Amino acid sequence: MPTEVIMPKVDMDMASGKLAVWHVAEGEAVKKGAALFDIETDKAAMEVEAPASGILRHILANPGVDVPVGSPVAYIYAEGEAIGPAPVAAPPALAEPDAAKPAAEPEAVEAAALPLAGAADEAPRATPVARRLAREGGIELAALAGTGPKGRIQRSDVEAEIERRKTPVAAPAPVPAPAPAAPAYVMDWTPQAGDLHVTTRKGNGVPLVMVHGFAADSAGWTPLERALPRDLPLIRIDLPSHGRSPLRRIAGFADLAKALVQTFDRIAEGPVHLLGHSLGGALSLALADIRPRQIKTLSLIAPAGLGPEIDGAALNGIARASTADSLAPWLKRLTARPEGISHDFAKAAMLSRLDPALRSAQQELAESLFPDGVQAFDLTAALSRVTAPTLMVWGRDDHILPWKQALAAPGEVALHLMRGVGHVPHMEDPEAVAALIGRHLRP
Incomplete structure (x- = not known):
C-alpha cells in the first residue's frame, strides 16, 4: 500500500x-x-x-x-x-x-504537476530557514551555491557563508598557551543593549501582563490567548536573552527581577492583571511584591521559587540543544505524557533557537539561576506578603517542578491542581486554564 x-x-x-x-x-x-x-x-x-x-x-x-x-x-x-x-x-x-x-x-x-519551488520565477530555491538566516545576515541568496537536492540552498549553506564572512583575511596568529578547562557550553557572545521586547493586543479594561518561562518566549502564550476573552488587552514581555529581547548577562535572580521591574515601570500606565509561568511566575511574584499597588490580580502557572527541587537536566538540555533531534527528548518532559510533543513540534521550536549566542546566553542564565540543578532563589516569603487576589494553577504530572511545592502557598491563594497535565497547563489544556483565569479577573 x-x-x-x-x-x-x-x-x-x-x-x-x-x-x-x-x-x-x-x-x-x-x-x-x-x-x-x-x-x-x-x-x-x-x-x-x-x-x-x-x-x-x-x-x-x-x-x-x-x-x-x-x-x-x-x-x-x-x-x-x-x-x-x-x-x-x-x-x-x-x-x-x-x-x-x-x-x-x-x-x-x-x-498536471503542481508548482515547485522556483518554477514560477527566477528566485533561488532555498529552505524557509535558509531564507530567514540570509535575510537576517544581509546575504544575497543568488550568490550562494546550494548543496541540497536540485541545488536547493540549505541552512548549512547560509551558515557557512556567515562564518566565511566572519573570518578575517590575515596572517595566522601565534598559538596561545593552553587555557584552563572551561564549561562545555561557554562560547563567546556579546551582551546587547536595548529594552526588553514587548508586544501588545488592544482591548478594553485592565490589561493582562504575561511573563513566560525559561527558554520560552511570548509566542508560547498563543494557545491560551485564543481561549481568553477577545476584548482582554494583553501585554507580553520577552525576558532577557529570550524571544526578541537583547542578550544580557544576568548575575542572578535579583538581577533578572530588576530587568522585569524596569520594563514594567516603562510600560505600565496603571494597575494591571499579572500572569507568569514557571520562571516567569517567580518573577511575577517578585514584581507583585515590589510593586503591590500596581497589581490588581496575580495568576501563577507552575511558578518557580517555592522549593529547591527542579529538573535541571531538562532545562540545561533545552538550552543546550542545537538540533531538533537533541531538543525533542527534553521538550517531552514539559507535558504530562511524552506523546504530547511531536518531533514536528520540536522542529518548529528549534527554528527560534538557531542562534548559538542565544543558546549560550540561556545556558549561562540556567547556571546562574539553577546551580547544581536546584532553584537558588526562594519566593515563599514574598508569596505570603502578596496582597492582590492570587490564583495558582499546577499540573499534577509536572516533571519539571513538583506540584507539591504549591503547598507552600498560604490559605488565601486559590489553588487548582489539574490531573493529566504537566508543566505547561496553558498549552496542554488552554481552555480550562483560560476559564480559571477569566473567573479570577472578574471584579
Missing part, C-alpha cells in the same frame, strides 16, 4: 497549516527524509520531510491552501508498486482557494 503523506502538527494548538510550496513534482522519485514540501503556520515556516522513499503521486493540495492537521496531501508509492486511482474528492479544506474555477477531472490531478 502507498504511504500517506499528511499535514503534520507542528504547534500544540495547530489546527491547520498552509502548504507553501512543493519540492518534488508529481511522478518524481523521493527519498525518505528528503525535503518534500514547506508549510507555514502562525509562528513559523518549515519544511516537511518525506516519510518514505518512492514515487510521489496524487498531490491533493496546491500551494497557498490551508490543510487541516492529519489530512492527506499526497501519497508515496514504492518502486514498482501499482498506482491506484486518484482520490475521488479532496476534503473541503483542501479545495482550491478560487471557488469560481471549474472542478478538475480526477485524471487532471495525476497528469
Whole structure:
C-alpha cells in the first residue's frame, strides 16, 4: 500500500497549516527524509520531510491552501508498486482557494504537476530557514551555491557563508598557551543593549501582563490567548536573552527581577492583571511584591521559587540543544505524557533557537539561576506578603517542578491542581486554564 503523506502538527494548538510550496513534482522519485514540501503556520515556516522513499503521486493540495492537521496531501508509492486511482474528492479544506474555477477531472490531478519551488520565477530555491538566516545576515541568496537536492540552498549553506564572512583575511596568529578547562557550553557572545521586547493586543479594561518561562518566549502564550476573552488587552514581555529581547548577562535572580521591574515601570500606565509561568511566575511574584499597588490580580502557572527541587537536566538540555533531534527528548518532559510533543513540534521550536549566542546566553542564565540543578532563589516569603487576589494553577504530572511545592502557598491563594497535565497547563489544556483565569479577573 502507498504511504500517506499528511499535514503534520507542528504547534500544540495547530489546527491547520498552509502548504507553501512543493519540492518534488508529481511522478518524481523521493527519498525518505528528503525535503518534500514547506508549510507555514502562525509562528513559523518549515519544511516537511518525506516519510518514505518512492514515487510521489496524487498531490491533493496546491500551494497557498490551508490543510487541516492529519489530512492527506499526497501519497508515496514504492518502486514498482501499482498506482491506484486518484482520490475521488479532496476534503473541503483542501479545495482550491478560487471557488469560481471549474472542478478538475480526477485524471487532471495525476497528469498536471503542481508548482515547485522556483518554477514560477527566477528566485533561488532555498529552505524557509535558509531564507530567514540570509535575510537576517544581509546575504544575497543568488550568490550562494546550494548543496541540497536540485541545488536547493540549505541552512548549512547560509551558515557557512556567515562564518566565511566572519573570518578575517590575515596572517595566522601565534598559538596561545593552553587555557584552563572551561564549561562545555561557554562560547563567546556579546551582551546587547536595548529594552526588553514587548508586544501588545488592544482591548478594553485592565490589561493582562504575561511573563513566560525559561527558554520560552511570548509566542508560547498563543494557545491560551485564543481561549481568553477577545476584548482582554494583553501585554507580553520577552525576558532577557529570550524571544526578541537583547542578550544580557544576568548575575542572578535579583538581577533578572530588576530587568522585569524596569520594563514594567516603562510600560505600565496603571494597575494591571499579572500572569507568569514557571520562571516567569517567580518573577511575577517578585514584581507583585515590589510593586503591590500596581497589581490588581496575580495568576501563577507552575511558578518557580517555592522549593529547591527542579529538573535541571531538562532545562540545561533545552538550552543546550542545537538540533531538533537533541531538543525533542527534553521538550517531552514539559507535558504530562511524552506523546504530547511531536518531533514536528520540536522542529518548529528549534527554528527560534538557531542562534548559538542565544543558546549560550540561556545556558549561562540556567547556571546562574539553577546551580547544581536546584532553584537558588526562594519566593515563599514574598508569596505570603502578596496582597492582590492570587490564583495558582499546577499540573499534577509536572516533571519539571513538583506540584507539591504549591503547598507552600498560604490559605488565601486559590489553588487548582489539574490531573493529566504537566508543566505547561496553558498549552496542554488552554481552555480550562483560560476559564480559571477569566473567573479570577472578574471584579
